[in-house]
């Protein structure tokens with residue numbers, strides 16, 4: 001590493017992922033400046049400075065860029081135009097290629113399949129006839145329709161039956177672009193988080209085993225009970241994705257593990273991930289520290305896992321359980337400082353070490 005590492009990190013987005021990256025940055029003596037579209041966001045509470053503005057406010061974005069050495073992001077739906085404005089002024093990591101791939105499910109699955117990372121069967125759909133074709137080619141009774149953009153935590157997707165009104169199934173999403181996916185009868189869901197630095201050195205976390213409640217991540221466990229060859233293959237595929245994309249930063253690849261031991265990639269998160277929150281308390285270098293390190297030009301750190309970990313999300317009213325967790329040994333409580341508790345809102349998490 002000959003270049004001087006960046007000292008001021010600009011973070012697009014004000015959520016808890018940005019907050020935890022900023023906390024990790026502070027330990028490395030790196031200052032964070034947040035750009036977000038609202039007041040009192042979780043990342044702002046721990047940042048040196050916050051710009052509040054729209055993501056298309058060119059003047060404000062330019063002022064933000066002047067204040068930082070390098071830019072990263074903490075959510076994937078950053079308009080590409082925002083990155084276009086900023087990229088003329090400061091380096092952005094991970095670069096736009098990863099966002100282009102991860103922002104659209106068709107681009108994502110096309111890219112994964114092109115580099116031989118298997119997914120469930122999928123098809124772009126526009127009409128009821130397209131859906132009929134999926135049912136007949138895949139010889140199935142049910143499938144999932146998803147919007148290609150802006151889907152998260154089960155939003156923008158619906159399970160449909162062959163006997164449903166297929167026109168209605170399509171029009172329920174307005175004029176949004178859609179894909180259909182074959183339903184995977186999975187044994188479990190896992191994710192691997194990978195960090196890659198500017199010299200191409202790579203470290204991975206996981207695989208992590210993930211349980212969802214109402215389509216929202218509820219519990220993550222590491223290590224998982226799945227057989228070692230599947231663990232190794234998941235890590236290899238995730239590293240492959242990172243190197244194909246020439247990643248500088250952190251990304252997460254989510255997989256289904258099928259009942260017959262196949263791995264099918266479901267989704268790329270172009271960033272740190274909820275399923276990696278346990279790394280703060282159970283590893284020598286967390287996903288957030290490696291995000292900051294790799295983006296700022298420091299070497300990726302080797303994340304030795306010193307404890308088994310089980311992370312539980314505090315969603316909505318779950319946050320009321322916090323008093324009980326605070327008095328438990330080996331239980332690390334993280335609250336995101338969100339003023340208002342709402343159903344489905346991630347308010348914090350706890351990591352229980354063993």
Ligand code: AMP
Nearest residue numbers: 120144151152154181182183184212267
């Ligand atoms: P996604 O937004 O694609 O991450 O989907 C959210 C959750 O819905 C996943 O974590 C799975 O639990 C479930 N899911 C999504 N796609 C499929 C699929 N093709 N087959 C089975 N379950 C799925």
